[in-house]
Amino acid sequence: MAAPWEPWLERAARTWPQAVACEVDGDRVSCADLRARALATARRLRAAGVLPGDRVAAFVTPGTFFLELLHAAQFGRWTLVPPNLRLGAEALGRLVVHAEPALVLHDDAHADLARSVGGATITATGELARMAVDTAPLQQAGAEDVLTLVYTSGTTGAPKAVELTNANYEAGADASIARLGCAPGDRWLAAMPMCHVGGLSIAVRCALAGMTVVQHPGFDATSVDRSLRHDEIGFVSLVPTMLARVLDAGGDVPYPSTLKAVVLGGGRLPAALVGRAQRASVPLVATFGMSETAAQVTTSWPGDASRHPGSAGHPLDGVAIRIGVPGSDGVGEILVRGAQVFRGYFRDPERTVRSLQGEWLHTGDLGRLDDDGRLWVEVRRTDLIVSGGENVNPEVVEEVLALHPGVAEVAVFGVEDEEWGQRVAAAVVLRAGATVGDGELRQWCRERLAAFQVPREFVRVAELARTISGKVKRLDCFRLLK
Secondary structure, three states: OOOOOOOOHHHHHHOOOOOOEEEEEOOOHHHHHHHHHHHHHHHHHHHHHOOOOOOEEEEEEHHHHHHHHHHHHHHOOOEEEEOOOOHHHHHHHHHHHHHHHEEEOOHHHHHHHHHHHOOOOOEEHHHHHHHOOOOOOOOOOOOOOOOEEOOOOOOOOOOOEEEEEHHHHHHHHHHHHHHHHHOOOEEEEEOOOOOOHHHHHHHHHHHOOOEEEEOOOOOHHHHHHHHHHHHOEEEEEOOHHHHHHHHHOOOOOOOOOOOOOEEEEEOOOOOHHHHHHHHHOOOEEEEEEEEHHHEEEEEEEOOOHHHHOOOOEEEEOOEEEEEEEEEOOOOOOOOOEEEOOEEEOOOHHHHHHHEOOOEEEEEEEEEEEEEOOOOEEOOOOOOOEEEEEEEEEEHHHHHHHHHHOEEEEEEEEEEEOOOEEEEEEEEEEEEEOOOOOOOHHHHHOOOOOOOOOOOEEEOOOOOEEOOOOOOOOHHHHHHOOO
């Protein structure tokens, strides 16, 4: 009979009690201590009224307490909702309404933002820390309980929240650990946003493999470069834009041999960036994944990313990938099957059924498999714009621009960009007699959107190209800037 499922920190504290679980600004916390802190946080949250099955939204800077929260969710059997705090109060308010958390927990840095969102019980982390610890037994989570709700590309009137279970994360982390050769005592630098699975999955891998999370509060190229050189970092997760900035900060000076892998997702690797990385002794590892798969589903073997630039690597162990209805060039929709595939979209059964057809996740991305089984991603979600690792939903930007009194119609699309992967652009039809400059449109967007969502350039058109059904043909808009 199989042993009952246990929280990851429970296992880590038993196997490596004195090993460093996380390091933040030089402050090191052992696996045993992090377990004790997470248990105390789970008990305080119960005292605050959080019950098994509830959701907790975290308006919290990445750090030791955020990691406590993630693991406390397993000890208390509730779900963590980590929103993108770069979004404005209006978008975050819609997210809170959709998620219906029992509690919005905020640190001092996000107190004003949490209060402006409203819509739920709001508690400060300092207030939580002063609560008495209830020592009664907790109801721990099981493998199939939902650990996180991850919002994939901002929130509109129809938000898209991915339900990822403990089993989803664990399957993905175990396969990644095996592919990358992670070992107890290794150190993984975490500078990815914790509202993305790219950031969350680092904490999972480290807990399961006895590694240390070297957590940064956010991405700063100079800080990452310094840490890679002086903190005995073995692994780091980045997107291509981040890597380019880190190389700029380090002047392309080679990195120490302690660096085992720079794991890159969020877009294809430009050949020029691969060349720079090789000269700087950066061991590149290419990946492909998404929120719906708890991060990676393909990962290149060490050295393969440089030999086959542009490839996303081979499927991880336990993952099946096939191409749905391939064309003559072998390109078709990428379909994924495996234990890390998500349970469904929160409160959206119709979208769940469309995405999970039978055993296969229909990703909406187009790609091909070569004769050696490597995946090559050709189109990254036709309409979605991936800029600097951030997902931009063009419809969100279109809604904002359409509110401008001088704009009659607008179509937003992505344009290839060597630094950002893609940059946001917009084709605009002005109202009769209106004269609106690019600066005015850009400022209009800045006041209503996150910085990464603001278009970099605009093109004026007499009318938008549409299909017979009236849908805007974004490819035709893109050609206007070619």
